[in-house]
Amino acid sequence: MSKYQGPPEAVAAKIANLVRAAEAHKDLYIDQELFELEMSQLFANTWVYVGHASQVPKGGDFTTTTVGTQPVVMVRQADGSIKVLHNRCPHKGVKVAGEACGNTGKFFRCPYHAWTFKTDGKLLAMPLKKGYENTGFDSCEASQGMAAVEAVQVYRDFVFCRLSPTGIGFADYFGESLSTIDNMVDRSPEGKLEVAGGVLRYMHNCNWKMLVDNQTDTCHPMVAHESSAGTAVKVWQQAPAGTPKPMAVELFAPFMNPYEFFENMGIRVWDNGHGHTGVSDSIHADYSAVPGYREQMVAAYGEERAKAILGDVRHNTVYFPNIMVKGPIQTLRLFKPIAANKTLVESWTFRLVGAPDMLLERTLMYNRLVNAPTSVVGHDDLEMYERAQEGLQSMGRDWINVSRLYDPAEHGQVNVATNGTNELQMRNQYRAWAKFMAAATPTDLQTQENPA
Known part of the structure; x- marks a missing residue:
């Protein structure tokens, strides 16, 4: 019998x-019925990342993805705007755009x-059109073409959408959390990012929320990553005196910082599930200087502003529900839910337009070493996720505990460090x-009056 059917209030x-x-x-992680409710409710009523404008630079360029489990296509229009369409033919339901990306020309x-x-989804033509005369076709759903997602927002070239036509507005949903995106973009001397280096994808046999939780879990690195990052550090320590420190060691070593380091670096939370680690320090704070970069930033922004941009070294920023952004290293991870126990992870990297190529080299190396299917570090986490997915099936306990430093006064507080x-x-x-x-029950959806 279904646990989650009945009157909306119940x-x-x-x-x-x-x-x-x-x-x-534990049902949040193991119950498939609850997972399906997440897809139809949570992912419909939140603002979800779709892609980056640099992925579709020219008219007709498109990229396909999913919002929750809904297939969508992001497409550049002839006038330069970006549309997000449900990737479904209104005739027999076939996915219209079948490739990951490409250029469709003037029509799909x-x-x-x-x-x-048309690239905005409107029906352009169909074979044997006379066969639909006097059938009422003009008033049926299929005549309206591919359905467009109404609530789409492009923020500094990052494209988000809300599947529900009504609900919380973009600015209210993200609020001050957008400062992480601002900082990542401002690290370019030209104030512009572009996707570079492709995308790394690999499947995790676990619930998508385990990955989201992990992004601000600062009590696991020195434990779970001891065998990977810890081994790399030990090998480096045996190098002859005077050996130049490899970039890979710079990227690995901070994972082995003690608890005190992570306590002192701080964490900040914002409303609606967003937050970040690395308020005053982070594992990205002590990388080697890149020749010429600081001078470019000072020339672009002035000394004071450049110092503020580069001094903001946030670690992981979670944009709820399912992305994590690393501003100082220019990466984005997208946690794409497949089933209650299956998640596809996409790891994207960005070029700071106008900045030295060494910065992109470091970004790509970090992604390979930490977030790739061949990663040394990422598989430590993957093993923990899969063990948790199995362990949560146990009848011994029903609840997951997140009470570390809990304070009843925290309820309702936002922008708290x-x-x-x-x-x-x-x-x-x-x-x-x-x-x-809760906001996505049928009753609530009918009464929401706050469109984007």
């Missing part, structure tokens, strides 16, 4: 009871029956989860 109450002040029920063509659609090992950001994410799951 379903909302059941969902709310899955999150306590400092605990979350369904590969099944050759219906064609605290101890870097505080599990406040995880609690913040659970509260946002409950909020947007």
